[in-house]
Amino acid sequence: MEKAKIQINCDLGEGVENEAQIIPLIDAASIACGGHFGDQSTIAHTLSLCEKFGKAAGAHPSYPDLENFGRKSMDISDEYLIDALASQLELFESVRQNTRLELDHIKFHGALYNDAAKDSRLAELLCHFLIENLPETTVFVPPGSEMEKAAKLAGLAIKREIFGDRTYGEDLKLRPRSEADSLLTKYDSVEKHLEPILNSGKIQTVNGTMISVPADTLCFHGDNPGLLNFLPKIRKKWWN
Numbered sequence: 001m002e003k004a005k006i007q008i009n010c011d012l013g014e015g016v017e018n019e020a021q022i023i024p025l026i027d028a029a030s031i032a033c034g035g036h037f038g039d040q041s042t043i044a045h046t047l048s049l050c051e052k053f054g055k056a057a058g059a060h061p062s063y064p065d066l067e068n069f070g071r072k073s074m075d076i077s078d079e080y081l082i083d084a085l086a087s088q089l090e091l092f093e094s095v096r097q098n099t100r101l102e103l104d105h106i107k108f109h110g111a112l113y114n115d116a117a118k119d120s121r122l123a124e125l126l127c128h129f130l131i132e133n134l135p136e137t138t139v140f141v142p143p144g145s146e147m148e149k150a151a152k153l154a155g156l157a158i159k160r161e162i163f164g165d166r167t168y169g170e171d172l173k174l175r176p177r178s179e180a181d182s183l184l185t186k187y188d189s190v191e192k193h194l195e196p197i198l199n200s201g202k203i204q205t206v207n208g209t210m211i212s213v214p215a216d217t218l219c220f221h222g223d224n225p226g227l228l229n230f231l232p233k234i235r236k237k238w239w240n
Contacts, residue, residue, distance in 0.1 A: 006198065006215055008235070009140070009161070011060060011109070012222040013038050013046040022222060023049045025231050028056035030107040030140070030219075033092040035062035035084060036070025043095045050101060057101050058140075061088040062109035070110035071177070082129055089133070105159065106130060107140040108147075114174065116147045123150035130156055143213050144172060159216040162203065164194055164234070165224050170205050172213065181206075185226030187233055194218075198238055 012019055013031035023029060023046075031046045032038035050057040062070035064084035074081075089106075096103060108116060108126065116123045123146040130139060131154050141148040143160040151158045165184045166174050175182040184190045196202040197218070202210045220227060 007217045008239070009217050009219050010222050011219065013042050013060070014222055016222045018228060019046055019049055019222065021228055023053050023055055025235050026055060028058060028104055030058050030060035031092065032060050032109070033088040035064050035088045036066060036109055040091065040095055043092055047096060047099050047101060051099050056104035057096070058103065058105035058107055059089055059092040060107050060109050061085045063112045070112065073111045073115050078125055085129060086133070103137055105138040105140055106134060117142045117145035120146040120150065123147040127151050127154040127156060140217060143215065160214055161217050161219055162197055162213060162215040164218045165190055165220050167193065168203050168205050170207055170209060172203065172211055175206060183224065185224055187230035190230045190234060194234065
């Protein structure tokens, strides 16, 4: 695996106050567009920073769940979900069109991202929605997931995404945030997690198993409390 080909992306537009410090350290931002957080002003703010620093920008739609920040699965109809996603992307596009930025990618957020990774029917629904509305846009997918399979079958361009600040179980699923050490916030723990990913294309699971996983993009969370302590060092070590 060639490290230079793996981009750094970050979930942003979610209310953190230090985006002007984060965005120079990444390659692409996935910007909340109203489902779990955000409105016209927050989208515009993050897009303006991406434009200023020459970074790519994508949309980060979710279940319509402001109350739980999009981190809980929702039992809603397909029609309600699709209408919610369409509204979020319409809002994002209405703001983006006032910039010089292109729509770089779509990345589903939180519980929707995780649900589609394991639910083939939901993955197919989301991919059908993307083919109908944004057929030329790249979608971020977990490697080996139902979402990756559905996106490939639909003919969508994909980038396989690994999380640089989250730990994985033996099933290669993200460990729930409720579990201890599921979110990595310190440089030493992030570096240990990234070492096999960037040097040999493998993830070390929580039990120590090494699993080969292809990756095109590496995500860090904008609301990670340790982000600005470890990301500058990570960027300098592997990308500069």
